[in-house]
Amino acid sequence: MRRVLLTITTTLSPATDLGFLLHKHPDRVQVFEQSFGTAHVFYPDASEGLCTAALLLDVDAVRLARTKGKSTPDFTLGQYVNDRPYAASSLLASAMAGVFRTAMRGRCDARPHLASAPIPLRLELPALPCRGGPEAARRLFEPLGWTVDARPVPLDERFADWGDSRYVALTLTGDVRLADALNHLYVLLPVLDDAKHYWIAPDEVDKLIRAGDGWLAAHPERAHVTRRYLANRRGLVRTALSRLAVADDGPEDGLERDPIDEEPPAPESTPPESVPEGTPPEPTPPEPTPPDPAVSEPAVPGATVSGPAVPEPGSPEAEPGSEPEPGTEAAAPPVPLAERRAQAVVEVLHAERAQSVIDLGCGTGKLLTRLLRDRSFQRIAGTDVSHRAMTIAARRLRPAPGDLAPRLELFQGALTYTDERFRGYDAAVLMEVVEHVDPPRLPAVERVVFGDARPRVVIVTTPNREHNVRYEGLGAGAMRHPDHRFEWTRAEFRDWAGRAAAAYGYQVRHVAVGEDDPEVGPPTQMGVFTR
Numbered sequence: 042m043r044r045v046l047l048t049i050t051t052t053l054s055p056a057t058d059l060g061f062l063l064h065k066h067p068d069r070v071q072v073f074e075q076s077f078g079t080a081h082v083f084y085p086d087a088s089e090g091l092c093t094a095a096l097l098l099d100v101d102a103v104r105l106a107r108t109k110g111k112s113t114p115d116f117t118l119g120q121y122v123n124d125r126p127y128a129a130s131s132l133l134a135s136a137m138a139g140v141f142r143t144a145m146r147g148r149c150d151a152r153p154h155l156a157s158a159p160i161p162l163r164l165e166l167p168a169l170p171c172r173g174g175p176e177a178a179r180r181l182f183e184p185l186g187w188t189v190d191a192r193p194v195p196l197d198e199r200f201a202d203w204g205d206s207r208y209v210a211l212t213l214t215g216d217v218r219l220a221d222a223l224n225h226l227y228v229l230l231p232v233l234d235d236a237k238h239y240w241i242a243p244d245e246v247d248k249l250i251r252a253g254d255g256w257l258a259a260h261p262e263r264a265h266v267t268r269r270y271l272a273n274r275r276g277l278v279r280t281a282l283s284r285l286a287v288a289d290d291g292p293e294d295g296l297e298r299d300p301i302d303e304e305p306p307a308p309e310s311t312p313p314e315s316v317p318e319g320t321p322p323e324p325t326p327p328e329p330t331p332p333d334p335a336v337s338e339p340a341v342p343g344a345t346v347s348g349p350a351v352p353e354p355g356s357p358e359a360e361p362g363s364e365p366e367p368g369t370e371a372a373a374p375p376v377p378l379a380e381r382r383a384q385a386v387v388e389v390l391h392a393e394r395a396q397s398v399i400d401l402g403c404g405t406g407k408l409l410t411r412l413l414r415d416r417s418f419q420r421i422a423g424t425d426v427s428h429r430a431m432t433i434a435a436r437r438l439r440p441a442p443g444d445l446a447p448r449l450e451l452f453q454g455a456l457t458y459t460d461e462r463f464r465g466y467d468a469a470v471l472m473e474v475v476e477h478v479d480p481p482r483l484p485a486v487e488r489v490v491f492g493d494a495r496p497r498v499v500i501v502t503t504p505n506r507e508h509n510v511r512y513e514g515l516g517a518g519a520m521r522h523p524d525h526r527f528e529w530t531r532a533e534f535r536d537w538a539g540r541a542a543a544a545y546g547y548q549v550r551h552v553a554v555g556e557d558d559p560e561v562g563p564p565t566q567m568g569v570f571t572r
Contacts, residue, residue: 045097045098045100045132045133045136046095046096046097046098046166046167046168047095047096047133047137047164047165047166047226048085048093048094048095048096048164048165049063049093049094049095049096049162049163049164049219049222050086050091050092050093050094050162050163050164050165051091051092051160051161051162051163052090052091052161053155053160053161054089054090055089056087056088056089056090056091056092057087057088057089057092058092058152058155059092059094059219060084060087060092060094061149061151061152061155062144062149062152062155062156062160062219063082063094063141063144063219064141064143064144064149065082065094065140067084067087067092067094068084068087069083070082070083071083073136073139073140075098075135075136075139077100077101077132077135078098078099078100078101078132078136079098079099079101080096080097080098080099080136080139080140081095081096081097081098081099082094082095082096082097082140083095083097096133096136096137096140096141098132098133098136100132131230131231131234133226133230134226134227134228134230134231137223137226137227138227138248141223144219144220144223145220145223145224145227145252146220147218147219147220155219156218156219156220157218158218159216159217159218160216160217160218160219161214161215161216162213162214162215162216162217162219162222163212163213163214164211164212164213164214164222164226165211165212165213166210166211166212167210168194168208168209168210169208169209169210169211169230169233169234170207170208170233170234171191171207171208171209171211171233171234172207172233172234173233174191174193174205174207174209175191175192175193175209177233178191178209178211178233179191180262181229181232181233181262181266182213182225182229184260184261184262185217185221185225185256185260186215186216186217187213187214187215187217187225188213188214188215189211189212189213190211190212190213190214191209191210191211191212192209192210193205193206193208193209194206194208194209194210221255221256224252224253224254224256225256227252228249228252228253228257228266228270229266231269231270232265232266232269232270241271241272241274241277243277243428243453244428245270245271245277246271246277246280246281246284246428247428247429249267249270249271249281250281250284250285253266253285257285258285258286263282263285264282267281267282267285276453279455279458280426280428280453280455283426283455283457284426284427286479286482378554378555378564378565379407381554381555381565382472382473382502382554382555382565382567383407383408383411383472385502385552385554385567386408386470386472386500386502386567387411387412387415389498389500389552389567389569390418390468390470390498390500391417393467393468393497393498393569393571394467395418395466395467395468395497395498396417396418396419396420396467397418397419397420397421397465397466397467397468398412398418398420398421398422398466398467398468398469398470399421399422399423399424399463399466399468399469399470399494399496400412400421400422400423400424400469400470400472401424401456401463401469401470401471401474401490402424402425402426402456402471402472402473402474402477403423403424403425403430403434403451404425404427404430404434405430405433405434405437406423406433406434406437406438406451408470408472409421409423409434409438409449410437410438413438413448413449418448419448420448420466421448421449421450422449422450422451422452422462422466423438423449423450423451424451424452424453424454424460424462424463425453425454426453426454426455426456427453428453431451431452431453434451435451438451456471456474456478456485456486456489456490457478457482457485457486457489458485458489459488459489459493460489460494463489463490463493463494464493464494464495466494466496467496467497467498468496468497468498468499468500469490469494469496469498469499469500470499470500471490471499471500471501471502472500472501472502473502473503473504473565474501474503475501475503476503476504476525476526476527476528476529477524477525477526478526479526480526480527483537487541487544487545491541491542491544491545491547491570492545495545495572496572497571497572498569498570498571498572499547499569499570500567500568500569500570501538501567501568501570502554502565502566502567502568503528503529503534503565503566504520504521504525504528504529504564504565504566505528505529505530505531505534505561505562505563505564505565505566506520506528506529506530506533507530507531507561507562508558508561508562508563508564509521509528510561511558511561511564529566531562531566534551534566534568535551538551538568538570541570542570545572546572547570547571547572548570548571548572549568549569549570549571550568550569550571551566551567551568551569552566552567552568552569553565553566553567554566554567
């Protein structure tokens with residue numbers, strides 16, 4: 042049996058409010074069974090002036106070996122013995138995800154003002170495997186506002202000439218929001234350890250993005266952190282860096298431009314990261330639906346959103362710009378702009394006699410649903426950089442009973458990298474996608490779509506910035522959604538489309554989608570590229 046120790050100390054007044062923030066009562070010792078051992082939470086000190094919470098993890102070597110899948114690392118004797126009885130590792134991060142999951146999400150109904158504000162904290166890890174030594178710990182934690190005290194642990198204090206071990210005694214102090222502090226540890230412990238003790242599945246990307254929300258995208262070592270956290274699984278690393286680049290409005294970094302690796306299936310036994318059966322569950326807010334690039338309309342004024350809005354089809358707020366003209370009576374409810382846009386895409390596909398179509402940036406699959414209903418499209422594919430979006434699309438678009446030859450293929454991919462799976466289609470659709478791409482990466486998208494995939498027809502739709510003045514609540518210079526990297530005027534879109542078409546041997550024609558306002562043009566502009 043080996044043990045892992047983490048202590049969290051605060052001097053806020055009253056300090057015992059730490060119990061509310063962690064959702065663990067200072068007067069009790071609580072026990073949480075893990076697949077690889079047992080976690081204990083207790084408070085060595087709990088007074089008005091100082092409060093310390095301790096997470097002690099007993100790692101059961103036999104249980105750890107039994108839960109090891111065929112593709113998880115083989116630690117051999119490392120599973121059973123360790124030269125440091127209190128060594129923090131990725132197992133501690135895994136335990137934190139279950140024991141402190143509500144605190145890591147920043148929820149505290151009893152003390153909401155404390156959950157949302159920085160508080161004085163001291164985090165201590167008496168023995169942390171640290172590849173790169175104390176300097177590596179400083180390089181990762183100091184940009185996050187921590188004062189870092191990382192001291193090498195000697196191999197043996199009795200024999201100084203033996204030198205230092207690969208462990209450090211780490212103390213972090215600073216005024217930091219507790220949820221942020223826990224998420225910093227959750228991500229960076231396995232990075233410093235550089236040996237995840239459990240299976241790296243595709244959902245680890247979502248865990249990384251969720252835990253790194255608000256800090257990882259801007260971290261100067263984000264590529265290094267991402268690679269180590271995901272154990273250098275190239276496909277997963279590329280996906281994570283692409284999503285972080287979108288959050289930071291900067292270029293992707295840290296990867297060579299190779300095709301995305303094929304990910305093997307998950308093992309039958311994966312160590313869970315949740316509170317064990319028998320422990321009263323803590324309420325968990327639903328996860329947000331990932332952005333769907335097929336919807337690019339203004340967000341509701343005053344609302345806080347993290348991705349493109351996905352309103353219910355047909356709802357009044359679903360599509361600005363689709364209301365009838367003042368003074369006229371609508372014979373039927375207005376057709377949402379998203380519906381008009383999808384219909385316009387399908388009409389062009391029919392006019393171009395496309396029988397095979399790939400939706401590049403398909404989001405959760407709304408256009409794909411329409412294409413599947415149309416039997417004239419014999420082969421359909423959808424791809425998106427978001428693993429979660431693809432999961433939702435797969436659930437939405439599962440083959441109908443009796444469909445012996447499914448026409449749909451779904452796969453994860455990024456438009457900034459060449460991918461042979463993009464090739465071989467009559468038509469490619471980028472519906473409300475390009476405005477989510479950082480301008481410096483647009484040439485890469487052009488090369489991938491027009492130069493490498495090279496379908497006979499490419500359909501691109503994007504918002505018309507000039508039309509934004511017709512939307513109530515959009516101020517001067519505002520874009521329809523905060524995730525848009527830009528929005529083009531009609532002249533800017535024509536200029537880009539003309540240059541891309543000429544560079545890759547296409548002709549382009551322009552189609553108005555939605556009501557074509559005589560002063561500011563339509564709400565959506567479409568370019569149809571033909572080769």
